[in-house]
Structures are given as structure tokens and as C-alpha cells.
Amino acid sequence: MSATAQTPKAAPRGSTASRARATRLLGDRRLPVLVTAALFIAMYVAGLSRYQNYGFGEPQVFLNLFIDNGYLLVAAIGATFVIMSGGIDLSVGSMIGFTTMFTAWLVERQGLPLLLVVPLALAVGAFGGFLMGYVIHNFEIQPFIVTLAGLFLFRGLCLVISKESISINDASVGTLAQTRVSLGVGDLSIGAVVALVVLAVAAYVLHYTRFGRRVYAIGGNEQSALLMGLPLGGTKIAVYTVSGFCSALAGLLFMLYIQSGDPLHAVGMELDAIAAVVIGGTLLTGGSGYVLGTLFGVLVLGLIKSVITFEGTLSSWWTKIATGVLLCAFILIQRTMTSRRKA
Amino acid sequence: MTTTSRWRALTHHHLFWPVAVLIALLLVNVPFTPGFFSIDMTDGHLYGSLVSIVLFGSPLILVAVGMTLVIATGGIDLSVGAVVAITGALTCSYISDQTDQNTLSAVFLAMGIGLVAAVVCGLWNGFLVARMGIQPIIATLIIMVAGRGVAQLITDGQIITVNSEPYKLIGGGYWLTLPFSVFVVTAVVAVTVALTRRTALGLLVESVGGNAEASRLVGIRSTRIKIMVYMFCALCAGIAGLMISSNTSAADGNNAGLWIELDAILAVVIGGTSLAGGRFSIGGTVVGALVIQTLTTTIYTIGVPTQTNLVFKAAVVIVVCLLQSPKFRAKVFGAKGPEGPRRDAAPVEPAPAADAAPKMEVSR
Amino acid sequence: KEDGASSASAGSGSKAITLGFSQVGSESGWRTANSDSVKSAAKEAGYTLKFSDAQQKQENQISAIRNYIAQKVDVIAFSPVVVTGWDAVLKEAKAAKIPVVLTDRSVETSDDSLYVTLVGSDFTDEGRRAAKILEKVLEKAGHKGAVKIAQLEGTTGAAPAIERAKGFKEVMEADHADDWKVVVSQTGDFTRAGGKQVMAAFLQSNPDINVLFAHNDDMAIGAIQSIEAAGKKPGKDILIVSIDGVKDGFVAMSEGKINAIVECNPLLGPQLMEVVKKVKDGETVERWIKTKESDFMQDQAKDALPTRKY
Amino acid sequence: MAEPRPVLEMTGIVKEFPGVRALSGVDFRLFPGEIHALMGENGAGKSTLIKVLTGVYSLDGGTITLDGESVRFGSPLQAQQAGISTVYQEVNLCPNLSVAENIFIGREPTRAGRIQWKRMRKEAAELVDRLGLDIDVAAPLSSYPLAVQQLVAIVRSVGTVDGDGAGLGTKVLVLDEPTSSLDRDEVLELFRLMRQLRDEGVAILFVSHFLDQIYEVCDRMTVLRNGTLVGEHLVRDLDQVGLIELMIGKALDQLEELHEHQMRSDVGETLVKAEGLGRTGGIAPFDLEINKGEVLGLAGLLGSGRTELARLLFGADQPDSGKVTIGGEQVSMSAPNDAIDAGVAFCSENRKSEGLVPDLTVRENIILALQAARGWTRPIPASQRDELVATYIKALDIRPADPEARVGRLSGGNQQKVLLARWLITQPKLLILDEPTRGIDIGAKTEIQKLVVSLSEDGMSVLYIAAELEEVLRLSHTIGVLRDRRLVARLTNGPEITTSKILETIASGEHQ
């Protein structure tokens, strides 16, 4: 036992605050997002200088990134929730395909009004996510596998509905699809606007609600979160429900985008969504990242696609190789720029 | 030992549920294909459903075995399908350039080229993951995307057909009445088991996957180990690529090994290895791969309409996973699962029977 | 700034036509031959070709077309990934006054003026032709009794698979309702490996199959290997009809292993270029320009083999 | 103290793990307004009892009554809602979140559902301040050492009790070894708080292996041995000797204490020499020499940089400046491997995240370092390995003595022993022990200290860090004093060196 003498207090840690600030800046979790954003801009500028004669510089080309990737953004936002909580959702692509098929079938073949079909589709998607979350949590089965089963199941259900694609001729769908919101320099589609709204809502939820913080906590350390008395099960199930909902919403946007349901729509899109999330600086192990990063992840993927189209002379396999190489270059640069910080 | 306790020990074996599912799936076929278990002699080799399951399942087993090690380090390799395609494409395009496609030396050289390419892919993956610290899913996604392009570049987007008897042997031929691929798979599995359990590699891999920071602090050269493991995985995928292309005597850069990564991961998990890394079981993976191949064959033989193939597959996967989940068994069968903390120790409790898992280490 | 852009493109060649072509993907040898044909024909014709590969994704194709519109190409041509869902983007093209030519297959649209013409074949018709040629094959083989057909389908949900099956069924139900029967049908994903595996399983569960209808040559080639492994003779014990007419198919046919092939010609590049020229010049063209295709029986195989380019 | 109705009563508690009966029919009661110690050796079942109470583990038998009502919690959340607030043995917080969030998560201040970040940070800073901590509550928890994390965990649980109305009506506060990494100051601060809460009527369950602490704050105690109840006593009725005898179940004379100081008798040649070794943001450049067979103890307050210094010497962090020579040869220190190859071993204070691989068995964890040093191609022969493992399980009394048991399932103290065994087996030249006695019971603690002495007598150098100053004083030949991440003094141990002398040195901070 130590002497009962009052131990001296440590002298005021004069430099503590400033040092902490320095480490915080270096180890800032926002850094990956900033780097991704900066690289995106650099890539865009590079594209500008290379393809400026082909109209790359037009504002609409930039806005098209949102129009053409709105659905991916929504799906990726759902995936962000899941990944942030330390899980993964592979059923995204199938769920999108299923939603297009399901809505097309209801609208065209069953003649239900769109106003009824949209909430129905969203509910089905959310319910699908809920079921997967329920199984993952209650039976402690790895999310990868449960959602892989989901991938098979929903793709299978698409085919069960119809092997053939169903075109949507519903007038309201047509109008919605063609509605453009003018921004002065160019315009955005409904899909892009919805995606941006979802982005804003997601950012709010993740940063300003208890639910959002729980998602981060679970991703940080599930065991601890449980011991800290957080409702682990509820949160996990909710996260997959959100993802299911977002996938269904993405499916609706996708349906607006291409006005048809097809059983092979969006095959493999889960990988795009996951890639976007990760490129945006979110860790697959969970607990770290920003939904804004996901936006840039999606934009980067979209930009890679546009650049390749603008290049225009690539044969099929060179397209794949170029996509891989651009992705690789991007990730490597991003990595070297963020790895300056020390663990 | 009483029978009940022996039964308990049996059901707690980590291979019990995968094997049970495998047997159940095999039995499902009997009403549809009465001669399902019969094996005849045709043209000097064995012929029957079981033989074809093993024959067609071989590539998947190989890929899954490689994948097991990668997953044990806490990683994942999405590029195996592309590696399968690249290896097949390189090998076949080399062979098809030969005037005499039957010379052994040329075939060996061709296979060598293919496998070297595979290993290079693995090296690249390993470099990105271990050296650059890029998340495995993304690191391997690069080759998954670009690799198939490379394979198509090699084959010029066409299917390259070869007419080489020796090459045909690996994936489609028979030896001592058995499919030759059986021998290849046995050899690879044996080598893997020896490599991981007779040396300390298995322990180090499990340690890296189980706690990376702790492993660094005990001086495990995890970079090296990870690179090795990714190279090994790619090598396995490469051999699988040889097998697939040899099986049809053709290299299809577009479709060879398409989505095999998902089946391989599924096989690994059905075999009882946790995707979170750590403990792994090669035996489990082999059984898992056989389960998936049997499932595929079952779909073909019992006349599932094409459009419900996937629903059927999903249903089986779900059932298998539920059966493997001790919590599910406890809830449904009322049986007390192997008691454990509800969520203790490792972040993701490697499913079920891991508690009772027999130790696969060097000693008994 | 718009002037700059347009004058630049105009300056680079007021005569050379810029063609934007969006290909489905590169999923098969057939498709590659198709792409090659388009590229070489464009080169020959001296057009500037903007080629893009949609990797079997409609959304990629749509954004490619949007990009072509933004780039103000002269003509847009594309092989649609799926039949439906093109209205919006085609309307944009129309608004930009860029004519659209379809290749390979048609689309369903609400407004026929959205595209000018289709250069290509008809999958359903190929199915019908396959059934018709099977009649001949059966007759030639002197087949008597029930015809038990195994069908190897293409990728589930893919249009060629659906439509070829549909065409075949149509003829079968109309003319052979009582003697022909499809006893097993499963997807082989258009690949050799798929064909081989599925056929191996078929031979186990239905050893009495005597006809195989494969949706493409590759699956037929794979299936042949399984048939041989089962100790049967392809082309004799099991009669085989397939679609496409790739070189390896003809090789197998000349070896007597395939009984008949329905051609589906990918080499429509030159035809497409002609059409593009006409469209650009404002000439009227037919709504549907069919590609030149024929059906081959076994005895024609040897002669046709040297002419196969892909 | 009058004996009102117990607020918590557990009777006949049974808990079984496969192969282990962790608790067999334990009774336990807790009265409002008391601090109750739960005592027992490592693996006695203390943490298990707590986890059964809060619903982390399911109950295999027995009843729990809270406030007269029979309860059975399905999850820690339910327990928390029922008024039981808990700090578990291992720090169980979310390292990715900020300190403030860790304190408040689950009950963040909100307005219309929107989290009020500013208010949360302010309140967190106040709470942290009350424990005498000066840290940036907006920084991620992972940027702080384990001891700070432990304090944050305490702040979190205490925060539910008092503080403005946010208190959730906590009736029971459970603290499982909260003091294992704290130094004297923080402990005193914690005790002040505990007393205050007790006086407000909260029942506190307290676990610690420091008997002095028990006698300082506790009113009553329950002793467990091997999962069974040995007895419940008022603290004032039972002296330390009696308590230890109850805990270990035998007479005390087998447990001799190490009392005399280690004197520096023979000075061996210099083994390790660090010159200007430092790392910005970590520790200021320092010079250090460790001789062969010397025990160098590090003294300093929480966060003074002891761990940082050790990590630099081991190459766990990369130094920005300076060089290290070991045995006369310069070592590059770019990774732990270099240090390990040169004969350095480092037993981390954070056994959970930096030490053990929970899924592997005891045997595998023990041989891990040795195996890593040999490389994967040369596995340790099975017979040799089993013998080594058996020797150390016995020497350190690891329980259960089953080399096949999964480490993640061991009790905290036993895990610590496994970690120690891992490094002892490699027979390093320099053994760095960062709080090796953390969470270890009194018997084992003495064993470990004896071990250190005998190792140093055999010529091994040891760098010894412990939260308890006495421990450092007792074992070291030389004591390095740290303050504000700076090595400020180096004292040669001797009769004139006392804890207060060291504390003075820390306070004055005079440079050597």
C-alpha cells in the first residue's frame, strides 16, 4: 500500500490539447473522404482536358453522373449502413432486379395503379431485408451467407415471376421518367433528386440520431456494444431492413431509369455498391466512414464508366482491363495519400 | 462410452452437419434417378452420378481449398474466377499454337505458363492486401474485373479449342478407372493439409486471422504469410482453371469460372470456417464443395424448372445454414446447443460445433 | 463554347460519318465475331467508330447512348441487351436528331419512330428453323417411334434462350404434338462446361433421350463430350440439333457428332455500314433488314467448314 | 448499518460451460447503500456471476431477485433498464467512437430526436473532469491508453447513476476490476465517487485483486472458490490473512511475501542501449541503458508514457529519432520482428486486443511467439512443445490446466498468465512486462514477482511496468521515472528510495 501521502497531481499537460489536435488531424476519419473527393475532382479535370472537344466539359455531362448513377447511389447508401455496422449485404443487386420485375409485373400484368405498387414494392424490399437481419441476428449466421442466399432467392423470384422482360408502358411511369428538374446549367432526373434526398436523410440519420450512432458503435465492436446495453438485435435487424428498403427504392429508380422489368437487371450490382462504399473510405470491418464518402465512391465509379465511353475506341476486353486499371490506380493513390497517418 | 454420449460426440463433430446435409442431398436424388448410387464400368472407366459429382466438383473443391486459407487470414479473394479464366486461356492458347498438341513437353510448358500467370495474380493480390493494406474485397475486385478482360484478350474473345490428349487427362480423363481430377484434388488437399498442419503455417494463418495486431506483436511476419496465402489460393484457382479448360478441351475466357468465387466462399462457410478469419477446416471445405456440387447436380436431375433453380438453391443454402446454427437448433429442436456465452470471446463466434471441433493440429 | 465543340468535330471530317455503337458485351465467341465484323466494316467504310461494351448491362448501354448523344455522333447503333425499357433514351436521341439503328435484335417501344431500322435476325425464327430441321434429321436417320428431346437452354432470362425455346415449342406443338416430347430441359448457360455438366446429369436421370436440342453450338459441343463419356454415340444414339454455326460446331458436325446447325450470322458489319450510310443520307430503308443466314445438314458440313470465319 | 431488505438477491446460481462448471449453487445478496466486494482467485467465477446477473450469459439454475421481484435478464440492455449499471472486466467500449459518445451512447441528449453534440461534449467533459481526467472528449477512444479507457468505462456507468436527471434510476452498480490499470490518484478519485454513491443509497458490487483497496472501501464481502460460495462476511470481521485463506482454501504460510528490495549487487555488462529514441506525439527522445540481469522498473502517472517507451524499445511503434543497440549491435526497430530477433520480448498491457488470439487454444497461444521466431517451416516438435506447455501451465498455475481450452474462454487472470507464458518460453534477453500482474490474484501475483526475481538472477534483463508503485519498487534494481512523456529521472534502488521519494521526483519533474 502506498504511502497515504497525497500523490502529486500531474503538472498541467500544457501541450496535451494541441498534440491531441495534431493527432486528430492526422488520424482524422474524414481524411479518406476528402482524398476520394479530391481524386474525383482530379480525375474529372483530367477527363476535361482529354475529352473537352467531345463535350465532356458540358455541365450536363457532370449532371449525367447523378442521373445515370442515382439508383446505384441509393443502393450504396443502404450498403453503407450495413457495412458501417460491420455486416455486408450481397442481396442488393438481386433485390433491385426483383423490384423492377415485381413492379413491372404488378403494373403491367396485374394492372395495379402505380401509387399502390410503389409502397408495396418498398415494403417487400424492407421486409426482405428484415427477414435477412432477423436470421443473421437470431440464429447467428454470418451475414455474407444469409445475404448470399438472399441474392439467390430474389434473383430466383425474378425468374419465377417471368423469364421474359416486361416493358412498362404505364403513362405515369413514362412521365415520371422524363420529368427533369432544371438547375439552370442543366437538369436532373427525378431519380437523381430522390437519390440526393436519400443521401441527405442518411447523413442526418447516421450523425444526428441515436440509431445512427448505434450503427457506428456496433461496427466498432459488436461485443462491447452489447455489453454497453445497446439493443444489438434491434439495430442489426434495422440496418438490414434499411438496406432492403434502399435496395427496393434503388430498384424503383432503376425501373424509372429503364422503364422495364427484367430478370437479369442489376446482376452483380452489389459489388458495385460495396466497391463504392469502400472507395468512399468506409472500412469493411465497420464502424468507420461517412455516407458522403459513398457519394464520391459512386461518382468515381460513374466517372470511370463515362471516361471509358468517351474514350470510345476500346474493345470489349480492354474496357474491362481499363476499368480494373483505373480502379486500381485510384485505390493505390487513395491508399498512399491516407496511409501517411500512423496507427 | 455409452451410445448416447458417443452420439453426442458425433453430432458435436464439426463435420457432422455438413456431412449430414451432403448425405441428405444425395438421398433426395434416389426417387428421381433410381440408379443414382450405381457405378458402372463404361469404356474402361467408372461411370455414374457419384463419379460425375466428383469430376465436375473438382475445380470447385480446389478453388474452395485455396479460398479457405485466404479466409482464415481474415481476407477474401474475389478474383479466383478471373484467375481460372486467365490460366485456361493462356494454357490453351499456347497449346493450340503448337503443331503437335500431343507432345508432353509442350503441354507441361503450357500448364507451367498458365500456373505462373495465376501465381502472379496471387502475388499481386497479396501485395495489395498485405503490403498496401487495401481491403481484400476491393484489392481482389481489381483482378476480378480486369482479369476476365485479360483472359478475353488472350483468347481474342473466342473459345480456343485444343486437341491434346495429354492435356485432356487432367480435367476430363480417367486414370486407374477413376477421373484423373480425383487424383489432382487429393494431391492438392493432401499438400494443403500437410502444409498447414505439418508445418506451423496453419497456426500462423489462424493467428493472423484471429488477431492481426497480436500477431504482429509476437513477430509473425504476417505480410509474408498473407502474400503466400493469396499466391496459394491463386495457384489452386489456376489448377482449377486447367481442369475446367481441360474438361471441355477448350478455353472460354468469357465464362470459365464465372461466379465460382461465390460458390467457393459458400463451400468454405458450409464447411464451418468463419468469414471473420481464424480457425479453418480444410476437411469441412471439401465437404462443403461437395454439398454445392451435389446441389447443382440435384437441380439438373430432379427436373427443377430452370426459372426456379435459384430459388431452390437459396432454399437449400438457408436450410444448411440454419441447421448449422446452434442457436437455431436450440430454438427449434429444443436441444441445448453447445453452451457458450451468448456473445463472448471472438466477435463472430465461428458457428456451431467449433466448440467440439477436434483439434486439427499436428499432434493427436 | 458549344461552337468550339461542334466546329472541332465538324473540322475533323465533314465527310466521315461518326457512328456510335454500343455492343451488348463479349459474353461469347459469337458476340466477339459480331463486334469484330462491325469494327472492320467501319474501318473499311472509313467511318469514325465509337465503340463501347455494355458488359451485359442495360444501364451501361443507356449511359453509353447518352454519351453518344452528348458527343453528337451522326448515327447511333446498338444491340440491345434487353428488349424493353428504351423509350426514354431513344426519345432523347430523337430530340437530338440522331438516327438510331438496331442490330441483332429488336426492342419494344411505344413509338415506332424511335428507331429507323433493325439489322439482324430473329431468335424465335431460329427456334422454328431448328424444329423444322429436326424433322429432316429424324427422317434422314430413319428414326421411328417416340422422340424424346433433351433441351439445353441458354442463360435463364436471356432473350435468345427464351425466344429460341419459344420458336421450337411453337412448331413442336403445332406439328408434332403427339410424337415429340421435351423430357428434360435445363439451362447450360450457353457454355461448353454448362452443356457438359447438364448433359451428364440428363443421361443419368433420363437414359432414354434420343434427341438433343441445344440453344447454341457450345453447349452442344460440351454435351457431346458427356454423351461420349456415357458410352453413347453423339449424332447416332442421340441426334443433335443446335443453333449458331460457330466453327467448332461445324467441326463437330463434319465429324458426324452434330446432325444439323441453324445458322445465326454475326457478320452483319458490312450490312450495318450500308444502312448507316443510307440513314445518314436521309434515304428510306426497310424496317427490318434480315441477315443472310442458312441452315446446314451434316452432309454440307465438310464443304461449309473452310468458309467459317469465327 | 441496519439490514434492510437486499436490493439484489441471487440464490442457487448455477452456470455451466462445456466441460466447466463455473458456478455451482452460489448465493449472493447485495444491500442498498453498501459497497460489497466479490472475492476469489482467478477463475473463481466472479466475472461469470456478474455476467449471469446482467444477462450476458443465460442462467442454468437459480433465481435472481431484484427489489423483491424475480427477474431474469435476456440481455445487458434489460439489466441496464432495470437499474443495474455495469463495468465489465475487459474494457468494453467502442474504440472507433469518441470519448464523449462512449460515455453517452444509448442515452445521448437529444432534442426532437436530434442529438445535441455540443451539449453532449460539454457534459462529457464535465463528467470526465470529476474523475480528475484531462482529456479531449471529442477524440476517438482508441487514441487513449487502456487506463484512460478504463476510466471512461467507469465514467459511463457512473454517469447513469448521478448527473442531471439523465440518471436512469440506477440501483446497482457493478464494477469488475475497474482499478486494474489505474494508479493511486485515479483509484482514490474512484473511491471518493463510490462512497458518494453509496451514501446516496446505491448498492455497489466491487471486484478487485488488491486487498488493500477492498479494506479501504468495502463494507461487506462474498468469497468464491472454484465456483462455490465460501462465505459472506463483513469486512471488519475478517482480516487479510483470513480472507486469503478463505480464497485459496489453505493456510497462508505457503504464500510468502517478497519484502526486501532488490538491491543492485553485480552490474552486468550493458545489454540494451537506447540513444535519443523518441517519437513525436508519443514520447520525447530519451537515453536508456539496461544491463544484463537488471530489472528496470518504470514509474509514472497514468499516461506518463511508460507504455509508449516500452513499445518503442520493442519496435511496436516506429521511432522518429534515435537508435537502439542490443548486445552491441544496432537494431533497426522497423518492426517487432527486429527486436524479437535481437532477443526482446514484449508482454502488452492490453491482452485482449494486442495479446491473445481468443479462438486459439491455450497451447497454441503459448507457443505462438516461439513458433513465430522459428518461422513456419520449422514447427516445434510435438513432444517438446507439449512438455513446454505443460511446464508453464503448471508453473503459472493456469486454470483450467487444459492446453486444449480456448483462450477466449479463460478467466481474465488466467488469460494474463497465458500471455506471460508465451514470452517466458522464448527465453529472451530482455523481457518487457507491461503490467503483467494486471487482473491477477494475490497468490499468482507473488508467484510472478518471484519469477521475475529469479529470471533476473539467471541473467535476463527485465523492463517492468506496473500500476502499483510498490511492485515496481520491490522488484527493480533501477527505476526510471516518467512524467509527461519524458524520462525525467533514473534512480538506483536502495533503502532510501521509497514510494514517496518517487512521487516527489515525479512531482518536481526535475531532470536527471
Ligand SMILES: Nc1ncnc2c1ncn2[C@@H]1O[C@H](COP(=O)(O)OP(=O)(O)OP(=O)(O)O)[C@@H](O)[C@H]1O
Ligand atoms: N465463455 C466461457 N466458456 C467456457 N468457460 C468459461 C467461459 N467464461 C468463463 N469460463 C470459465 O469459468 C470459470 C470462471 O471464470 P471467471 O471469468 O468468472 O473468473 P473470475 O473469477 O472472474 O477470474 P479473474 O479474476 O481471473 O477475472 C473459469 O474456469 C473460466 O475458464
Ligand SMILES: Nc1ncnc2c1ncn2[C@@H]1O[C@H](COP(=O)(O)OP(=O)(O)OP(=O)(O)O)[C@@H](O)[C@H]1O
Ligand atoms: N490524463 C491524460 N490526459 C491526456 N492524455 C493522456 C492522459 N492519460 C493518457 N494519455 C495518453 O497517454 C498516452 C501515452 O500513455 P502511455 O500509454 O504510454 O502511458 P502509460 O504511462 O503506460 O499509462 P498507462 O498506465 O495508462 O498504461 C498518449 O497517447 C496520451 O494520449
Ligand SMILES: [Mg+2]
Ligand atoms: Mg474476472
Ligand SMILES: [Mg+2]
Ligand atoms: Mg501503460
